[in-house]
Amino acid sequence: MEELRGKAYVYACILVLIVTIFSIVYFIAVRGLSPFLSDGVGIGEMLFGKTWAPDADVPLYGALPFLFGSFSTSLLAALIAAPLGFCASIFMTEIMPKLGKTVLQPAIELLAGIPSVVYGFVGLSVIVPFLRDTFPGQGIGILAGGIVLSIMILPTVTTISTDALRSLPSGLKEGSYALGATRWQTISRIVLPTMLPSLLTGIVLGIARAFGEALAVQMVIGNAPHIPGSLFESASTLTSIITLSMGNTTLGSPHNNALWSLALFLLIMTFVFVFIVRLLERRAVR
């Protein structure tokens, strides 16, 4: 009886989960495909068009600037966060484990709990003015977005690489030291190559998170629907344009459907990231 009850409960939960996920995919897909199926927008037109003017007399739905913005801010964030996260995890496991465990790790994990609107506001109040005074331009743009995102994905990258470091076979390091290698030689020649797949997993998950982050980026990137000429010029991401316009458009209008298409693209990208992580995990096992 106990057995049965437990089993039924687990199965019910799984069913709810599957139905939920499927409904979300289905809903976004129905809305997101309608521009191509009923509003007469070409897929190529949307993916490679450079002009986004859905409210013009002749509406244009070129989403290339948003794709460019999303990819460039996420990759930039990963570029900044990867070395920071990796060095933090080395520090916490190899150099000063005690301090790392008691102070640094909780501090970094705390970053994950801060609401994104706070990140956006801090970015707008601190990072943007700093960039504005240091570089030409308004301070907003891809660099500001990348910096804010890098701080947001730091916990993801750090936690995963720390776990990987802690689970390293102990014989590896001892063997290296026994052969007379210094600590830095051990870290750079043994530890880093061994944990590279896990580190990459952390980075990909970080990029996935950065890719889907909306509010914080929207506040600091500027949101002009154009491919920017520099890192300090107003740009847009898929998420920022969705958050800006979704509430102002009526459900079922071509403009609103086009926004759902962008959401669908985000969803597909998330699947791609999940696949990449799977591949990396398989390599790590070997």
Next chain:
Amino acid sequence: MKKSMTLLMTVVLGLTLAACGSNNGNNANGAASPSESASASPSASAPASESPSPSAEKLTGSILATGSSALQPLVEQVAQKFMAEEEYSGITVQVQGGGSGTGLTQVSDGQADIGNSDIFAEEKFKDADAPKAAELVDHQVAVVGMAAVAHPEVGVDNLTKQQLVDIFTGKITNWKDVGGADQEIVIINRPSSSGTRKTFETYALGTTTEDLPGSIQQDSSGTVHKLVAETPGAISYLALSYLDDKIQVLKYDGVEPTVENITTGKFPVWAYEHMYTKGEPNPVVKAFLDYMMSEEVQNTDVTELNFIPVTSMQIVRDIDGNITQK
């Protein structure tokens, strides 16, 4: 491998089904197919239902008003007062934001009783959706004025209509060309779907503008205010309630953006705040809308939140911008 295959199959299946579904269900241009409304979250409160009993004349029911975030604070404040009245204690009013488009969609689909909007429904429901606008009844509850604003150090306090047009279309890019400091102009705009932007374009510029490269777009008035106050050379536009001494308010063709100038029709940049109902409102909703339009609310809550009472307007403007004296 097996796991990834299952995942892939799920996605493909979902997409295929969706493609078929949207073929059948979307011919009516976004008419929700049953499966969609099932997956969309149903609104928290059912449309107002009444239980009229012959003995008690007290109205009971619930009202859901959603939409414009600009109008939200006013509706919320009035709703609180309304529910505190002895006479209406049987009615609960819920107010949500989400933007004018959301409000109009939800009231049109019957998910909300009242849709709050910054612009006329006819301006949102276009072409194939036009019949949806015809079903809605407009209740204009307040007027919101808007002024062009700039960073305090641009050295300009007045712009003509033509100068504004030239700035917002990118013809003029430096403040010195309009008699100000030698400072590059930074346009801080609203997204092209925004009702605030539409009002500004229609009544201040008289033309639609494109999103220029290098311009900044923000949807929230608070963020716009912050950016204008801090970004050298910034220009934007804000509702009167956001004007303060941190930003330079710009006169329009020499006319100050004051309540008086708006009510007399001297200052043209303003818009009605609308509360739409689908068809004529039921007694419960009507009680709330009447309360909204009562002298007391119009002259206290409305002015307190820096809106202009509809009752004090000496002119009436229709959707095409034709102005008649009251």
